[in-house]
Amino acid sequence: xxxxxxxxxxxxxxxxPRIEHPNDAIVRVTTASICGSDxxxxxxxxxxxxxxxxxxxxxxxxxxxxxPSVQNxxxxxRVMVPFNIYCGSCFFCARGLxxxxxxxxxxxxxxxxxxxxxxxxxxYDGGQAEFVRVPFADVGPSKIPDxxxxxDAVLMTDALATGYFGAQxxxxxxxxVVVVLGxxxxxxxxxxxxxxxxxxxxIVVDHLDYRLEKAxxxxxxxxxxxxxxxxxxxxxxxxxxxLGADVVIDAVGAEADGNLTQHVTGAKLxxxxxxxxxxxxxxxxxxxxxxxxxxxxxxxxxxxxxxGDAVNKGLTLRMNQAPVKRQWPRLLEHIRAGYxxxxxxVTHRIPLEHIAEGYHMFSAKLDGCIKTLVVTGDA
Amino acid sequence: xxxTPEKPPLPETPEQLRARIPGWGADLDPADRxxxxxxRRDLDSxxxxxxxxxxxxxxxxxxxxxxxxxxxxxxTAQPLHxxxxxxxxxxxxxxxxGRAAHWLLLIAGDRVDAWESHLASFVSGRPDNPVTExxxxxxxxxxxxxxxxxxxRVDVVHQSFDPVLVGGSWVVAGVVAVxxxxxxxxxxx
Ligand SMILES: NC(=O)c1ccc[n+]([C@@H]2O[C@H](COP(=O)([O-])OP(=O)(O)OC[C@H]3O[C@@H](n4cnc5c(N)ncnc54)[C@H](O)[C@@H]3O)[C@@H](O)[C@H]2O)c1
Ligand SMILES: [Zn+2]
Ligand SMILES: [Zn+2]
Numbered sequence: 001x002x003x004x005x006x007x008x009x010x011x012x013x014x015x016x017p018r019i020e021h022p023n024d025a026i027v028r029v030t031t032a033s034i035c036g037s038d039x040x041x042x043x044x045x046x047x048x049x050x051x052x053x054x055x056x057x058x059x060x061x062x063x064x065x066x067x068p069s070v071q072n073x074x075x076x077x078r079v080m081v082p083f084n085i086y087c088g089s090c091f092f093c094a095r096g097l098x099x100x101x102x103x104x105x106x107x108x109x110x111x112x113x114x115x116x117x118x119x120x121x122x123x124y125d126g127g128q129a130e131f132v133r134v135p136f137a138d139v140g141p142s143k144i145p146d147x148x149x150x151x152d153a154v155l156m157t158d159a160l161a162t163g164y165f166g167a168q169x170x171x172x173x174x175x176x177v178v179v180v181l182g183x184x185x186x187x188x189x190x191x192x193x194x195x196x197x198x199x200x201x202x203i204v205v206d207h208l209d210y211r212l213e214k215a216x217x218x219x220x221x222x223x224x225x226x227x228x229x230x231x232x233x234x235x236x237x238x239x240x241x242x243l244g245a246d247v248v249i250d251a252v253g254a255e256a257d258g259n260l261t262q263h264v265t266g267a268k269l270x271x272x273x274x275x276x277x278x279x280x281x282x283x284x285x286x287x288x289x290x291x292x293x294x295x296x297x298x299x300x301x302x303x304x305x306x307x308g309d310a311v312n313k314g315l316t317l318r319m320n321q322a323p324v325k326r327q328w329p330r331l332l333e334h335i336r337a338g339y340x341x342x343x344x345x346v347t348h349r350i351p352l353e354h355i356a357e358g359y360h361m362f363s364a365k366l367d368g369c370i371k372t373l374v375v376t377g378d379a
Numbered sequence: 380x381x382x383t384p385e386k387p388p389l390p391e392t393p394e395q396l397r398a399r400i401p402g403w404g405a406d407l408d409p410a411d412r413x414x415x416x417x418x419r420r421d422l423d424s425x426x427x428x429x430x431x432x433x434x435x436x437x438x439x440x441x442x443x444x445x446x447x448x449x450x451x452x453x454x455t456a457q458p459l460h461x462x463x464x465x466x467x468x469x470x471x472x473x474x475x476x477g478r479a480a481h482w483l484l485l486i487a488g489d490r491v492d493a494w495e496s497h498l499a500s501f502v503s504g505r506p507d508n509p510v511t512e513x514x515x516x517x518x519x520x521x522x523x524x525x526x527x528x529x530x531x532r533v534d535v536v537h538q539s540f541d542p543v544l545v546g547g548s549w550v551v552a553g554v555v556a557v558x559x560x561x562x563x564x565x566x567x568x
Contacts, residue, residue: 004500005493008512021434021452044493047485048467050457051496069432072425087451088426095418103431106442106450110476113452119467120485123454135452139425168414174407175389195400198407200389209530220400227531241380241387257533264537270486287381300482323414326422330406330413339402357521360514364538367521 001128001355003053006044007363009356014054017125017133022069025137027079031154032059032127032374034355035083036184037297039363040254041118045267045274045299048107048119056374057083057115058158059127060150063137072138079141081134082324083158085113085124088139098323104135110300112321120300128355128374142328151373152335155185155342156328159371162295163189163251164331164340165322167197169293170247175200179236179245179285180221181278183211185371186295187251188345191219194247196339203239205232205281207257210368218344226258236285244287252278253296254303266303273299280306286315294319348372441471463492 002012017026038055040046063077073079086093086101092112093101104113105122113135116126125132134141144153163186172178178194180187183206194202204215207227215221222239229235237244254274255267258281266275274297282292283306292315310317334340347370350358358372380387397403409415431451440453459468470484500507510516517523527535 004496004507004512008507008509009514010508010512020436020455022432044486044489047482047489049489050463051492052457054456071427085452086424087431088424089428089431093424093426095420096422097418098424103451104453106437106440106446106453107471108443108476109445113454119454119457123456125454125456136426136431138427165414168406168412174393174404175386193406195396195403196406197412198393198404200391200396207531207533225531227533243381243387257537260537268537268541273482300476301479326413330411334402334405337402337405339405356512356514357517358514360517361521364518364523364526365532365534366517366523366526368526369521 001054001056001352002051003041003049003055004051007042009042009055009359011353011355014129016131019065019067020133021135022067023136023138024067025063025070025073025134025141026065027059027061027081027127027132027134027141028064029059029061029127029129029132029376031061031150032056032129032376033154033159034058034128034358034362034372034374035158036186036253037117038359040297042359042363043255043267045254045270046118046120047300050119053116053118054125054129055116056126056128056132057117058154059115059132060144060154060157061127061132064131066137070137073141073143078144080144080153080157081115081127081141082161083114084140084321084324085115085122085135086139087136096323096326098325099321108300114321128352128376130352130376140325142325145332148332148335149343151343151346154373155346155371156331157324158322159185160189160331160340160342161324161327162186162322163191164193164327165320166190166249166251166293166295167193169291169295169318169320170194170197170249171291171316171318172197172199172247174198176246177201177203177240177243178247178249179282180204180249180251181281182206182251182253182296183208183215183223184251185345187249188214188219188370189340189342190249190251190293190295191215191221192340194249195220196334199247203236203245205236208365211370214345214370232258232281233284236281240287245285245290246287247291247293248282248286249293250278250282250296254298256296262304270299272303273301274303276303276305279303283310283313283315286313288313289315291316291318295322346371346373349375352376441468443471443476445475461492461495463488463495466491
């Protein structure tokens with residue numbers, strides 16, 4: 001697929017990508033998926049999103065070519081590729097900050113490399129395509145264990161790893177009350193993961209009934225529909241005996257609804273770096289001394305965040321892009337044990353040719369859409 | 380209640396939670412959490428180099444002025460070109476990431492790029508088609524109306540004027556541009 005401008009994409013024939021660095025590989029994509037982050041690009045919110053760019057940072061496939069210095073992969077290997085592009089050896093990578101690499105993104109120092117996520121994250125085409133260039137092939141991709149299904153594997157490349165990581169950022173201790181804002185794939189996985197860390201209650205907030213239903217059945221959570229309550233913060237206080245939540249996870253990001261002014265200035269007119277509604281609800285809904293974990297993506301300019309309340313309440317704010325591959329060994333154990341069942345949230349499977357409609361459906365939240373997989377070839 | 384020292388009682392005991400939720404407490408011990416602690420020096424990333432080799436061909440590659448050098452690897456997906464390319468290059472060369480001007484110029488470059496590309500597409504073999512490219516035909520197949528009527532969706536309010544907001548600023552910019560051009564022409568006469 002290629003981007004043609006805000007709200008417009010189409011399928012085009014492009015040249016097969018080339019090996020451009022000795023540690024590159026070319027991967028033939030078999031399954032990709034559409035992430036909530038792709039919507040920020042699709043809506044024209046991410047600076048330096050160029051016409052012709054191919055999106056897609058969640059994908060798995062088969063190694064088609066390897067560069068001369070590649071040692072850990074061979075042509076024909078079935079691999080999953082984390083959404084982060086990273087070198088494995090810079091100051092940050094050497095410390096395990098694999099989502100914050102300094103060696104792969106000339107366009108910005110504040111963000112690492114991401115596949116198919118504009119030139120602000122390095123200018124790499126993504127995996128909603130037949131072929132993709134995978135830099136540092138000895139570092140990012142892993143062979144998919146035989147027992148793992150394609151669908152579970154593609155969900156490991158971002159959404160599942162991110163939700164699981166977000167629950168860890170919350171520093172949950174046994175019996176904590178955890179509120180998750182947003183019942184998209186990331187929020188659903190974060191809610192489910194919060195239990196693994198010993199949460200005592202998990203409450204999910206959204207305004208889409210069909211997603212809240214999933215939060216109850218898939219993530220075993222209590223739910224609040226913010227469209228049905230007058231003031232979410234008061235509702236959260238009442239639900240927590242007026243204490244507030246020990247941990248709040250923002251799995252919404254820059255296009256949050258719930259306050260029309262914030263949404264329109266942040267997500268539509270681009271007067272701020274995203275609509276901080278969810279972040280502000282997190283600050284107000286947390287208990288004093290509590291922790292906020294921010295997974296939602298925000299733009300690179302200022303947003304109207306209620307920082308004073310965060311200071312006065314002594315909150316701990318933790319956030320990052322997920323270092324995906326660090327999560328994999330433990331996630332595989334959890335999937336094997338049946339503790340996590342990632343593909344339960346997949347609602348749609350579409351061929352690459354239908355991707356424009358797939359984006360519209362996911363963006364407008366039609367047809368009960370939660371997670372859409374794009375099937376590009378046969379494995 | 381926060382007015383007294385006790386934590387409010389939980390509705391379920393750990394035993395009840397363990398029985399109801401698969402894997403409850405499996406990662407109770409922070410040592411089992413893969414991102415704790417955040418920074419570690421003992422992980423094997425797979426890199427077999429101290430510093431990666433330099434990808435060739437980056438002589439003209441735009442970069443943030445906060446970088447001391449071109450990064451060893453970089454994307455080559457859509458090189459700068461045209462008017463949008465000039466705007467973007469100016470944003471990179473002149474302003475750091477710390478400056479709003481950097482990002483606002485890049486967004487402006489994006490809009491110019493879209494218009495340049497739409498215009499170019501009309502003289503190409505494949506003009507942009509707003510109907511297929513926006514995917515609006517899925518409204519019918521994916522239950523556009525009933526999906527929006529379901530429950531208390533708050534985004535429906537702005538979805539109705541999203542197209543105006545998204546496109547409208549360009550209509551306004553267009554009107555301003557035409558007015559400015561007229562004034563200029565009048566002055567020159
Ligand atoms: N940190 C990371 O590494 C990382 C990785 C993946 C995704 N993300 C970000 O996580 C966010 C969620 O991704 P997703 O795929 O689940 O997207 P999604 O669009 O499917 O989900 C977002 C959900 O938030 C709901 N929502 C909107 N406003 C809300 C509000 N004020 N309060 C509560 N809920 C609200 C929406 O109805 C929707 O269900 C995005 O911002 C995405 O960019 C971050
Ligand atoms: Zn993503
Ligand atoms: Zn690095």
